[in-house]
Amino acid sequence: MNNFSLSQLFVLMQLSDSFFPSGSFTLSHGLEALVQEGQLHSWEDVLVFLRLLLLNKIATADVVALIHAYRGSAKDDLDAVRAADAQLFAQTLIEKTREMGRKSGRALLMVACQTWPDSQLETLEIEATNGKIYALHPVIFAVVGRVAGLSEENTVLAFSHSFVTGLLGAAIRLNVVGHLQAQKILRQLAPDLAAIYPIAAQLNLDQMWSCTPAIDLAQMRHKKLAYRSFAS
Template sequence: MNKAASTIAQQLALMQLSDSFFPSGSFTLSHGLESLVQENKLRSPIDLQTFLRLLLRNKVGPTDVVALIHAYRGSAIGDLEAVRQADAQLFAQTLIEKTRETQRKSGRALLAIATSTWQDSQLEILEKDVAKGEINCLHPIIFAVVGRVANLSERNTVLAFLHSFVTGLLGAAIRLSVIGHIQAQKVLLNLATDIEETYQNATSLKLSEMWSCTPAIDLAQMRHQKLTHRLFAS
């Protein structure tokens, strides 16, 4: 495969992993959005943009993305112990039980799809680890390995992950009637700088430096399971 063909293959893999068509199960999550909407605490595109910006900068970026980066780097050098360590640290850092549960479910769904799509020894080993209960199989960790398997760079793997995360929540907002499709595209464009800076800020953090601070959103996630009517798993 020549360089141009290789670049095109990588670009197509980037689009495949970041597309909501890719069935990892993450589209079933609202991350507390459904609670806030039902409680009339999030009502406008501006509210939604603030919600997404807080998640990116104060939660997903300094936790999920940091763990993803370290898992990717471990996978890139064939160090699956580093991948397992990132998985364990992220599990310990994720304090909300429902979030841990949904991360595990979507991670296992992603791993099952990846092993059916790509041939790679690391994916096979991780499947055995899951069967033996030796890894939590959290979604950001598996996404990191899949990005490496698909020959994406660390940067593009993170961007695919964040794009998928944001578009999944925009889709949830549309289903909850917070915004329409055109407004969702405007919000996505407005968050481009936040997505880029989320990656840049996470690149230098150690696993031990992961942090999050979104108390209102965390409480909304905890209240979600008590809602009378629910469209989403979280």
């Protein structure tokens, strides 16, 4: 392995590590509500929950926006990045999800500006501060991945892996799975993680879609829980 490929491997590991402070670890994406309501009981239930999110939302909406934002960033076309950001915001119907996407995206942007100084990131940070863009997490992640030197596909992989490990961490904290079961789930999700890029790469922004109604409703009910450990 040459130095360049080793460098990219380190970046991929850094961005996909839950240690990276983007704020996404505070999100359960409806998992907390489903657990408290007794609808998820086992690691198999968590596996199904994650597969539904990955294939019916992440691959067909979040990552589609990420890919188009990455391509815009690669061409130094921030209008394309803004278009991906606006389209994903319009496609995200749940207010709390939009809100948390903005918060985690801006947290990621703040950290990235200090870690990988770049004119695009600086411009986006100013626009986010001034309310000119939403700065949703997948869109900012795309630009950060490009700036840090990751390929388009590896940026998708880092994003998807980070998403899954974040939710598995939430499942552990909610006591619905143990650490060994979480590793078993992650291993079984490997084919699904590999399938995300080919699915998303063929879709235009106006072809984005999602269909996770039970999970969406759980996210809406989250704010009414008697106690909450997560922001969503």
